[in-house]
Amino acid sequence: MSAGEPISFYDLKGEHHPENGTMLGFWLYLMSDCLVFAVLFAMYGVLGGNYAAGPGPKELFELPVVAVNTSMLLFSSITYGFAMLEMMKGRVKSTQMWLGITGLFGLAFLCIELYEFHHMIHEGAGPWRSAFLSSFFTLVGTHGLHVTFGIIWLVTLMVQVARFGLIEANQRRLMCLSMFWHFLDVVWIGVFTFVYLLGVLR
Amino acid sequence: MSADAHAAHGHGHDDHGHDDGRDHGSFKSYMTGFVLSVILTAIPFWLVMTGAIENKNWTIAIVVAFAVVQIVVHMVYFLHMNTTSDAGWTMMALIFTIIIVVIALSGSLWVMYHLNVNMMPVHDMRNMP
Numbered sequence: 001m002s003a004g005e006p007i008s009f010y011d012l013k014g015e016h017h018p019e020n021g022t023m024l025g026f027w028l029y030l031m032s033d034c035l036v037f038a039v040l041f042a043m044y045g046v047l048g049g050n051y052a053a054g055p056g057p058k059e060l061f062e063l064p065v066v067a068v069n070t071s072m073l074l075f076s077s078i079t080y081g082f083a084m085l086e087m088m089k090g091r092v093k094s095t096q097m098w099l100g101i102t103g104l105f106g107l108a109f110l111c112i113e114l115y116e117f118h119h120m121i122h123e124g125a126g127p128w129r130s131a132f133l134s135s136f137f138t139l140v141g142t143h144g145l146h147v148t149f150g151i152i153w154l155v156t157l158m159v160q161v162a163r164f165g166l167i168e169a170n171q172r173r174l175m176c177l178s179m180f181w182h183f184l185d186v187v188w189i190g191v192f193t194f195v196y197l198l199g200v201l202r
Numbered sequence: 203m204s205a206d207a208h209a210a211h212g213h214g215h216d217d218h219g220h221d222d223g224r225d226h227g228s229f230k231s232y233m234t235g236f237v238l239s240v241i242l243t244a245i246p247f248w249l250v251m252t253g254a255i256e257n258k259n260w261t262i263a264i265v266v267a268f269a270v271v272q273i274v275v276h277m278v279y280f281l282h283m284n285t286t287s288d289a290g291w292t293m294m295a296l297i298f299t300i301i302i303v304v305i306a307l308s309g310s311l312w313v314m315y316h317l318n319v320n321m322m323p324v325h326d327m328r329n330m331p
């Protein structure tokens with residue numbers, strides 16, 4: 001290199017950088033969220049057996065209710081998929097309809113979960129009862145909070161789509177929410193397997 | 203603003219990052235994922251609720267195996283994971299996360315199990331007065 005030439009430290013031209021930075025960025029957020037849930041799962045794994053002479057999973061968990069809950073979330077996943085397919089075809093009305101159905105399934109999931117929490121607390125098995133119940137309410141409650149924010153986001157996007165149509169920005173937002181929603185379903189697979197099913201088997 | 207965006211959306215599609223290798227799925231792929239998920243959810247619930255297998259450890263192993271398969275099914279059919287999207291960076295991030303999650307989970311359980319076994323006085327709280 002000759003002395004007069006300016007030295008370039010960075011490759012500013014960016015020969016091969018991803019075109020769609022938002023999606024990758026959102027994926028990275030989901031992965032960090034994954035770590036949050038991993039830590040909560042680890043906490044439940046460590047404390048899940050400490051009942052402090054209180055009720056255990058066998059007395060508390062009602063598997064039929066959990067099965068209904070799981071199917072609600074699974075249905076909401078497929079209906080969101082249909083919304084994405086309609087979005088790709090540029091159909092505003094049917095996109096909105098499928099988004100609405102997804103929101104209703106999400107709401108049903110939340111209601112059943114709140115009913116379950118209410119039932120447990122009513123029986124005196126609140127998060128203060130034992131380390132098992134503290135970790136249970138933290139893990140499942142965090143997932144429930146995610147679903148709550150997902151529904152708020154969903155309603156926001158439905159208003160956006162109603163006002164501005166399926167513009168490029170709204171499509172990008174819907175794709176981000178799609179990843180978020182399916183990610184929550186993936187986390188729920190871990191919850192119903194490790195908390196509910198293995199809890200009852202314990 | 204909205205009219206502009208509409209116009210841009212109309213014909214400016216080609217030059218706007220649809221060659222990032224991202225797969226958006228089809229009706230068939232979503233339905234495949236859904237049917238597989240229903241089967242992979244129903245069998246573990248059925249196994250645990252009816253107690254179809256006598257041996258508890260086998261039931262646990264099968265239930266966990268079904269969960270792992272279902273997570274992969276969701277990743278492929280709903281989240282459209284593949285090795286080419288965003289030049290492989292999504293997959294890189296996923297693999298990194300899986301490594302960290304495995305270390306955090308197995309490490310915590312391993313350390314805390316041995317802490318309980320070796321350090322705590324042995325007593326069962328349920329038998330206390």
